[in-house]
Amino acid sequence: MAIETDAEFSAMYRAHYADVLAFARRRTVQADDVVGETFLAAWRRRRDLPPDPRPWLFRTARNLMLNVDRSARRQRAVAVRVAEQDQGDGYEPMLTAEARMDLVKAWRSLSTQDQELLALHAWEGLSDKEAATVLGCTRAAFSMRLSRAKRRLAKHVGPVSDLPIAFANLNGAS
Structure with missing residues (x-):
């Protein structure tokens, strides 16, 4: 679906924004950030998007949420290591x-x-x-x-x- 113009991207954005937002809201409290990052990634890859970008957008949003979750888990793990470190x-x-x-x-x-x-x-x-x-x-x-x-x-x-x-x-x- 190689998007060549701002108008084409805007049309794709309007067509899929609500679906991507609903997808993210069902999965995270940071839905707005995830959706923003998803469409930023879509803009950067606009010439490489598949003919039906909706699944690609969902996969990108999912990967972003997984990255946020991994980061949060790492931060909690570091805090736990601080609390549990037992080297004399x-x-x-x-x-x-x-x-x-x-x-x-x-x-x-x-x-x-x-x-x-x-x-x-x-x-x-x-x-x-x-x-x-x-x-x-x-x-x-x-x-x-x-x-x-x-x-x-x-x-x-x-x-x-x-x-x-x-x-x-x-x-x-x-």
């Missing part, structure tokens, strides 16, 4: 349940970007240069972002150097 690493006594809850609450208060920065550094053990490569930025940019993320975390739980377990190496040089 010489720290005695182990974190109390209350301290773990505080750490989980602090972790959840961070943006996903801050969580990613801290996780790359603390859990994955990447150097600043390696983590910068993962994120597609310079080492200096990563170091600055990491420093800011540490400060934001410290606002919620105290100095990062006082945190045991997975965050023990946050103050280490990279």
Whole structure:
């Protein structure tokens, strides 16, 4: 169905928007975002759309919802790892349940970007240069972002150097 003009895309959009929105609303609370991303993908692939784009639109919306769900599960898993990390690493006594809850609450208060920065550094053990490569930025940019993320975390739980377990190496040089 190679769409060549804005008018053709607009006609396809009007013909399928309500169906894609209903499809997404039955499956997620983020339906508007999913529909927007679906039609953005359709615009980008407008010359490659099949003659009947409706199934393609539904598949694209479904894949977007699966990606959002996977991302949310990863974020919950990271928060659980923060709460359940039980390596002593010489720290005695182990974190109390209350301290773990505080750490989980602090972790959840961070943006996903801050969580990613801290996780790359603390859990994955990447150097600043390696983590910068993962994120597609310079080492200096990563170091600055990491420093800011540490400060934001410290606002919620105290100095990062006082945190045991997975965050023990946050103050280490990279």
